[in-house]
Amino acid sequence: MAQTQDNKPLFIISGLMILYAVIASSGILHPLMKYLHTAKTADLQVTMGFIAGGIGILGALVNSVRKPGTTIIDRFVLQPLPGILLILLMAMAIRWYVEPVVKLISHSLQPVLGFKIYKVLNLNYVILGLLAGVILTNTYGIPKFAQAGVKCARFVLKMGVIMLGARYSFAELAKLGTYSIFLVGFFVLGTVFFVLWLGGIFRQPKTMTGVLSAGMGVCGVSATVAVAPVVKAKSEEMAYTIGTILSFGIICMFVFPTIGHLAGMNAVQFGAWAGTGILNSAQVAAAALAFNAVDIKTLKVAEIFNITRVLFLPIIVLVLATWFGKESGKKLTFKEVVIDKFPIFILGFLLLFAMSSMGLFSPPTHYKGKFIDFSYNERSQVTEKEWETLKAALETGAIKGLTPEQMEAVRDLVAQRQIAGNYEDRNDKKLFYHQGEQRMFQLESILAAAKAKTVEIPKDVKAAIKHAVKQVHKKSKTVTTLTDCMIWFFAFGLIGLGMQITKKAIMQAGGWPLVIGVISGTTKAVLSFVVVLWLVKDVVLK
Amino acid sequence: MTISEDPLSADNRDNMFRSLLLCTHGTAGARMAEHLVFARLCAASPGLRVTVLTIIDRDWQDMTGDDWLNSSRTHAAFLDHVQQQVQEENEHEWQRIRNAYPAAATAVFVGVVGSIEETMAGQARQRGCDLIVIGPHRRSRRLFNLEMSPGLRARTDTLLLHRILPCPLLVAPLQEGVA
Numbered sequence: 001m002a003q004t005q006d007n008k009p010l011f012i013i014s015g016l017m018i019l020y021a022v023i024a025s026s027g028i029l030h031p032l033m034k035y036l037h038t039a040k041t042a043d044l045q046v047t048m049g050f051i052a053g054g055i056g057i058l059g060a061l062v063n064s065v066r067k068p069g070t071t072i073i074d075r076f077v078l079q080p081l082p083g084i085l086l087i088l089l090m091a092m093a094i095r096w097y098v099e100p101v102v103k104l105i106s107h108s109l110q111p112v113l114g115f116k117i118y119k120v121l122n123l124n125y126v127i128l129g130l131l132a133g134v135i136l137t138n139t140y141g142i143p144k145f146a147q148a149g150v151k152c153a154r155f156v157l158k159m160g161v162i163m164l165g166a167r168y169s170f171a172e173l174a175k176l177g178t179y180s181i182f183l184v185g186f187f188v189l190g191t192v193f194f195v196l197w198l199g200g201i202f203r204q205p206k207t208m209t210g211v212l213s214a215g216m217g218v219c220g221v222s223a224t225v226a227v228a229p230v231v232k233a234k235s236e237e238m239a240y241t242i243g244t245i246l247s248f249g250i251i252c253m254f255v256f257p258t259i260g261h262l263a264g265m266n267a268v269q270f271g272a273w274a275g276t277g278i279l280n281s282a283q284v285a286a287a288a289l290a291f292n293a294v295d296i297k298t299l300k301v302a303e304i305f306n307i308t309r310v311l312f313l314p315i316i317v318l319v320l321a322t323w324f325g326k327e328s329g330k331k332l333t334f335k336e337v338v339i340d341k342f343p344i345f346i347l348g349f350l351l352l353f354a355m356s357s358m359g360l361f362s363p364p365t366h367y368k369g370k371f372i373d374f375s376y377n378e379r380s381q382v383t384e385k386e387w388e389t390l391k392a393a394l395e396t397g398a399i400k401g402l403t404p405e406q407m408e409a410v411r412d413l414v415a416q417r418q419i420a421g422n423y424e425d426r427n428d429k430k431l432f433y434h435q436g437e438q439r440m441f442q443l444e445s446i447l448a449a450a451k452a453k454t455v456e457i458p459k460d461v462k463a464a465i466k467h468a469v470k471q472v473h474k475k476s477k478t479v480t481t482l483t484d485c486m487i488w489f490f491a492f493g494l495i496g497l498g499m500q501i502t503k504k505a506i507m508q509a510g511g512w513p514l515v516i517g518v519i520s521g522t523t524k525a526v527l528s529f530v531v532v533l534w535l536v537k538d539v540v541l542k
Numbered sequence: 543m544t545i546s547e548d549p550l551s552a553d554n555r556d557n558m559f560r561s562l563l564l565c566t567h568g569t570a571g572a573r574m575a576e577h578l579v580f581a582r583l584c585a586a587s588p589g590l591r592v593t594v595l596t597i598i599d600r601d602w603q604d605m606t607g608d609d610w611l612n613s614s615r616t617h618a619a620f621l622d623h624v625q626q627q628v629q630e631e632n633e634h635e636w637q638r639i640r641n642a643y644p645a646a647a648t649a650v651f652v653g654v655v656g657s658i659e660e661t662m663a664g665q666a667r668q669r670g671c672d673l674i675v676i677g678p679h680r681r682s683r684r685l686f687n688l689e690m691s692p693g694l695r696a697r698t699d700t701l702l703l704h705r706i707l708p709c710p711l712l713v714a715p716l717q718e719g720v721a
Contacts, residue, residue: 097641122645153610169654219611220607221608221609222609222610225606225609225612225616226612226616226620228620228623228624229618229623232623233623235624235628235633235692235694236690236691237690238605238627239605239693239694239695240690242605242607246608265642275543275578280607281611282608285601310611313611321577340613340615340616343612343613347575347689354656384720396615493610497610498608500606501607501608502604504599504601504605504694504695504696505604506600507684507687508605508684510684510685510690510695511688511690512690517690
């Protein structure tokens, strides 16, 4: 009986999910879903409700008939299940109801305010989920039954990053990797030494500046947690540093996407900036999804930068350990400093990348996770209106500043009404595909250049080119499913992490760590913004 | 315990409180409580048994915030370091009290991990204390004060504490020059 009592929350949450799935499948909610623009996901809502609710009921029944133990199934499935389902329920409610309602309210308030709140604050389901987690933990608190499940958020987020590995090509990883090594290398090391220098100027203890430099330079609280035992930081130094980093990072998470939109940054630029300038890596993921949650280009770039700087963590720990080891006379082992701090999940990311590159998730024709179809058919064409727009723009010379190759690609698009190879080469599949690919690359580089404001093209021409590129992309089902799962993993993980940001931790901010943190964090954010706008322009992502 | 008619008589002062729990973590407010206990109450009642309690805030566990990159081993290493560090700092604080107040020589010093209110009430109950002494409420100037205060910034939830108090609670008055 006592066990059944303990299972009440699990029974209730699972029951609610199944009840919702039954109601949604009956069609009663269809008008509401249409109003909220979520009707397209009705099948997914029903499926997720039945599956998650069913698993919950099964778990609750198993818990009711057997004694709780310490087996792997107990620790990793049965104990965290109520918390996992609670977060999943929150994620579903936020994605299908809260976000659409926030959008509707923003629209209706636009005439009064003059702007859309959800656009300015980037209130999509990712940010709303994180906020919901923060609000819950700082008001009612995390319910006892959900505490084990909330701890799974870290693991789920790592799984999301691992799955993201399947979405990169060699070319993307090489290009973005090069950018990130230079940018992150410069800013990580630069910020670390800048904080240490500021600490010297303000005559602060080396233990404090050591722990703060890692947090401000590498990856926020994660770096602080890793470095604090190495530099033997005092309790107040850790408290002040963590409070400073958390509060500065949360402000960045909201401010960065808004500035990115205002500055007209493209996905690559924003991803690079967020991945360099935002302190906590969870906040980087949140900001990238806040900037654009519809496609994952921004997230892909941001995560490469994120991973690069995480790889810098053992190096920074080694540098600080050497420095402090010399001073304290204590020698730390290579294992303690580097191997124990290496983020193992990155190996999973690389494994998925290798598997994807070998074509395990999609046939070889599914280029970079998306099948490009250059064959002649109506589905691949631009609309009549778009074709007229492009034709008129070419005739009147409204498109300026393009390279000859880019201009040729636009001319061919007008001639063929779609991206394709040369008509006369259509029987030579390899050549035809190669020509189409080259044209698509040129058109995408026009879009990237327009976003970076290095060329001037009319808005409707840009939209037509964008649509032409989209028309030839046929997504692989395996990769689409993998991406959808990954997005849910990120949404889930960020709600769970939001639940671990307490008001008390944020309120620790203050003193010299706050002064040095604000100076170094702002400098890093501003300089990386300028450098990214200056250097990062033309990476074309698939 | 017998109490005579005059509540302020020496007999009453001696009998009213026999065992006292002093909660301190070295802040300016807590030092006022230390002063009240060792400089005044102990002087007035020489037989008073004092337990100095320093709570190691359980919320240190939440200070890893939204860190998701580190392994559980790194988290454990961080929490071990925090506990070791706080214990060292507590020892230092206790030595400061012993040096400042001769009456503290006979006091018992304990450090306990837990939530502030529950630990205070629990320790008072467990040790049979008949009075708990804490420092006065002071406005936190953490954001504007460049000097760091020791430990975690934490407030006692008096409403929660009042509900579970096993004995009277004495809040030391604000005194200039004590801290």
